[in-house]
Amino acid sequence: MASTPAIRTQFTQLLDLKTPVVLPPMAFASGGVLAAEVSLAGGFGFIGSGYDTTEKLRRDLETARTVLKVGPGSPLSIGVGFLGWILDKSEANSKELLALLVEYRVKAIWLAFGDNLSSWIQFVRELNQQSGGPPILVFVQVCSFQEALTAINEWKADVVVVQGIEAGGHGASYGLPLLTLLPLILANTPPNGPPIIGAGGLADGSQVAALLTLGASGAVLGTRFLLSPESLYSEAQRKVLVGADSSQSVRTMAFDNARGTVGWPKGIDGRGIRNATVDDYDKGVDTSVIRKKYEEASAKGDTDRIVVWAGTGVGSMKQILPAKDIVRELHEECLSRLRNASNLVIKE
Ligand SMILES: Cc1cc2nc3c(=O)[nH]c(=O)nc-3n(C[C@H](O)[C@H](O)[C@H](O)COP(=O)(O)O)c2cc1C
Incomplete structure (x- = not known):
């Protein structure tokens, strides 16, 4: 990647990234190794805490530290994602889990799928403030226009992830295609609003470029990274x-x-x-x-019955590649499409 230029968007500037690509938190699928490899390669990776215990999350964070080669007390360039409805199950356990974010100095938290996300956001922000550490950026994944407005205007999310109905794993049965939902939300995001990134059914860098030209500032690919040896899939x-x-x-x-x-x-x-x-x-x-x-x-391990979550982009994914090569490939394809797109403009 040394010779390829970085891609600059509001999102990459906020997180100091080379590539506007995010590995989402994926329960039972994105652990410490995968999250760290994506971040090392220039994107940004999330551990999916899902149904994890505090001990399990701590092990994942230690693994990420090892892969990223950072010592205790140094910031960790990854995030951790939580399912809101699981956090709601036990306030005491969840507060213990969330305290790890501050202890390990992770860069971001991702929240989705809960009826009380705003109180968890408030809790993390207070914890963060008390610790005096650098701000933990709050990503909120939304599945509808209304949810996006709430995340932007009321919760002041630092990054809003717009999930289309094409997305692998959990999402809204009432969702809209990403190409419909994303422009609606972008058109209603204030100029000083947070970066908006898109998720759902994406397979390659041409689609990352398509989202950027729509006005999004990054792309989230979940299923694509399941096809890396570092994912926790079998x-x-x-x-x-x-x-x-x-x-x-x-x-x-x-x-x-x-x-x-x-x-x-x-x-x-x-x-x-x-x-x-x-x-x-x-x-x-x-x-x-x-x-x-x-x-x-x-x-x-019989796959005729067990779950294999996958988005609609799965049909174009035919190769298992190390996570860093996936990030590199997405980056190069995206750059080439952006250049092609700018060549469409007739120079006067
Ligand atoms: C195996 C798997 C697990 C997932 N787990 C979570 C999760 O724990 N929290 C969450 O917010 N989203 C989860 N998602 C959804 C992702 O955040 C994202 O929206 C989705 O992967 C994007 O669609 P794609 O898989 O087609 O790229 C998961 C997706 C997959 C494929």
Whole structure:
């Protein structure tokens, strides 16, 4: 990357990045190694804390420190993402988890999918202020125009992540395509507003460039990074992704029903690769039967039944590459598309 120029946007300037690419927090999929590798390569990576205990998150943060080669007390150029509805389950546990952000001096927190995000944002900001450390930037992922306005105007989010319905993993069943939702939000973001970045169904650097030309200041790619050896996905899950067609990526509650991960806010479901678990759920097979089969399949790593979350971009992802090579490829493709786009303008 030494010879390629950096791409400058409001977002890259805020975080001092070379590439406007973000690895989102992905529960059970983005740990300390993946997050750190993406940041090292010039993008910005999040650990997905998801359903983790404090001990598990601490281990991930220690791993990230090792990969980033920073000592205790030095800032950590990664973020950590939390699911709002999981934080709501136990205030005491969650406060302990969030205290790690300050202890490890992470650069950012990402919040999504909860009815009380504003109180968690306030808690983190107060904690941050008391610690006297550098500000922890607050990313809020939104799935609708209304949510975006709230995040921008009321919560004063530092970065707003606009998630389209194409996104892998959890999102709003009522969501809009990214190309529809993003311009709506951009048109209503005040000039001094936060950077807006887009997520959902993105596979390559041409799409990152497309978002930048729309006026977004960065792009989030989740599924694409699942196809790196550093993701926590198994070999078998990665094989499913490599072989999948985009039409196999479907929104469903089948996997949450099978795993018993219930409690998501109203209207939230998940996008993954259709398999026998989804077929059974759609046919109305009894939950106890589906769960039993799911447990057996999990023990064997049987991908005909277990969840493989994936966005609609999955059909264009055919290669497993180290995370740093993915970032480099996205950067170079994006640069080339931006140059091509500027060549479309007739010079007078
Ligand atoms: C395996 C997986 C796990 C995810 N976990 C989370 C999560 O814990 N928190 C969150 O806010 N978003 C989560 N997401 C959604 C991402 O934030 C992001 O919106 C999505 O990956 C973008 O779409 P793409 O996967 O098509 O690139 C997850 C996505 C995937 C694929």
